[in-house]
Amino acid sequence: MTTDQQPEQSSKRRWWAIAAAVAAVVVVAGVIGVVIYLNQDVPEEVSLEAAVEDVTTEQSASQETAPAEETTTTTQPAAAPAEGLTGTWTVDTTIGEFSFEDATSSFVGFRIDEELASIGATQAVGRTPLVAAELAVDGTILAAAEIEADLTAIVTNNSRRDNAVQRALNTGEFPTATFVLTEPIDVGSGLEAGEPVSVNAVGELTINGVTNPIEVPMEAQLANDVVVVVGSVNISFADWNVSVPSSPAVVSVEDNGPLEMQLFFVRS
Numbered sequence: 658m659t660t661d662q663q664p665e666q667s668s669k670r671r672w673w674a675i676a677a678a679v680a681a682v683v684v685v686a687g688v689i690g691v692v693i694y695l696n697q698d699v700p701e702e703v704s705l706e707a708a709v710e711d712v713t714t715e716q717s718a719s720q721e722t723a724p725a726e727e728t729t730t731t732t733q734p735a736a737a738p739a740e741g742l743t744g745t746w747t748v749d750t751t752i753g754e755f756s757f758e759d760a761t762s763s764f765v766g767f768r769i770d771e772e773l774a775s776i777g778a779t780q781a782v783g784r785t786p787l788v789a790a791e792l793a794v795d796g797t798i799l800a801a802a803e804i805e806a807d808l809t810a811i812v813t814n815n816s817r818r819d820n821a822v823q824r825a826l827n828t829g830e831f832p833t834a835t836f837v838l839t840e841p842i843d844v845g846s847g848l849e850a851g852e853p854v855s856v857n858a859v860g861e862l863t864i865n866g867v868t869n870p871i872e873v874p875m876e877a878q879l880a881n882d883v884v885v886v887v888g889s890v891n892i893s894f895a896d897w898n899v900s901v902p903s904s905p906a907v908v909s910v911e912d913n914g915p916l917e918m919q920l921f922f923v924r925s
Contacts, residue, residue, distance in 0.1 A: 699782045699814050700758055702768075703887040703917045705853055705876040711753055711761040712880045712921060741796065741849055746884055746922040748790035748804075753921070755786035757812055763788050763921050765806035765834070769901055769914040783813040783822050790920055792884070797845055802838035802858065804918065825899055831866045836873070844877065853878040858888070862916075864897040873916075884922040889915045 701707070753761030766784030787807035793800045808828045813819055823829070840859040847854045855876050862871040875888035893913045894901055901912060 699768075699780045700760065700784075702915070703889055703919045705878055705885065705887045708885045708887050708919050708921075709878050709880045712883050712885055715753055715761065716881050716883075742794045742879075742884070743796055744794060745925040746792040746794065747925045748788055748920050749883070749923045750786065750788065752883065752923075755784075757782075757784060757814060760784060760786070760919065762786055763790075763919060765804070765916075765918045766811070767914055767916050770911040781813060781818060783811045783818075785810040785812070788918075788920065790922070791925075792922055797843055797849070799838070799842040799844055799856075801841075802836075802860070804836045804920070806834045806918075808832055808834055808864075825894075825901060827865045827899075831864075834862070834864045836863075836871075837861050839870075848877055848879055848884070851879050862892075862897075865899055867897045869896055882923065886920045886922065887918065889917040892916050 748763050750763050752763070755762045755764060764784045764786045765788055766782060769781045771779050771781055785806050785808060787810040788804065790802070790804040792802045808826050809823065809832045811819065811822055811826075811828075813822060836858075838858055838860040842856050842858060844854050844856055853876060855874070858873045858875050860871060860873070861868050862873075871890065871892070873888045873890045875886055877884060877886045879885075891913055892915075895912055
């Protein structure tokens with residue numbers, strides 16, 4: 658080997674070493690990125706207690722910033738006014754704020770269990786804050802109810818999932834999901850008294866243009882003139898012709914999961 662060849666080979670070895678080190682860093686960064694992307698924290702399931710606290714906290718904060726003559730001191734769940742609950746109630750999307758991690762507003766969403774390569778079990782969660790809903794109440798009878806959610810506004814616990822969710826739900830053709838009550842519900846006198854009540858809402862759920870009968874367990878409570886409603890029911894997505902999205906990093910995805918809602922109603 659000549660003296661000219663030795664520096665040349667030494668230089669090549671250095672470049673190969675540098676290239677290998679860079680490649681290793683890229684691989685490690687990629688693995689870390691995948692783990693962070695696919696194994697992010699998910700928000701808590703809907704809870705009546707938490708939703709009522711959101712409403713009372715929001716109203717308390719509003720009262721603190723209101724002019725003195727408009728300030729009130731009631732921040733706890735309270736009974737209905739003298740006319741009771743009779744009338745029409747519509748969802749108020751101005752109450753609270755929507756963020757994926759801690760939504761204090763009205764929303765409709767879903768959860769799907771996943772098994773991820775090299776990571777294990779996790780959940781994909783999606784929520785939309787664009788909700789329109791109306792209740793018709795006659796005394797203690799919930800006579801009618803309709804809820805409509807704009808699925809095109811769904812966000813998930815990672816934005817890279819969002820497009821796949823839109824395709825799976827076929828929102829380009831069917832942008833909304835609806836629930837319509839088909840049987841009146843006697844909620845009893847507890848709701849008017851500001852007590853939490855539990856009911857089963859029998860109705861029809863439409864997703865992806867497909868309508869199926871369904872029974873949704875719901876809880877409600879009156880908090881400072883706001884009817885707080887939360888509900889959750891496990892559904893099989895195939896019943897609505899929805900194919901759950903997947904990726905090479907996903908070992909398995911459940912074909913079922915909870916459909917959940919948190920809704921704040923005010924008198925129209």
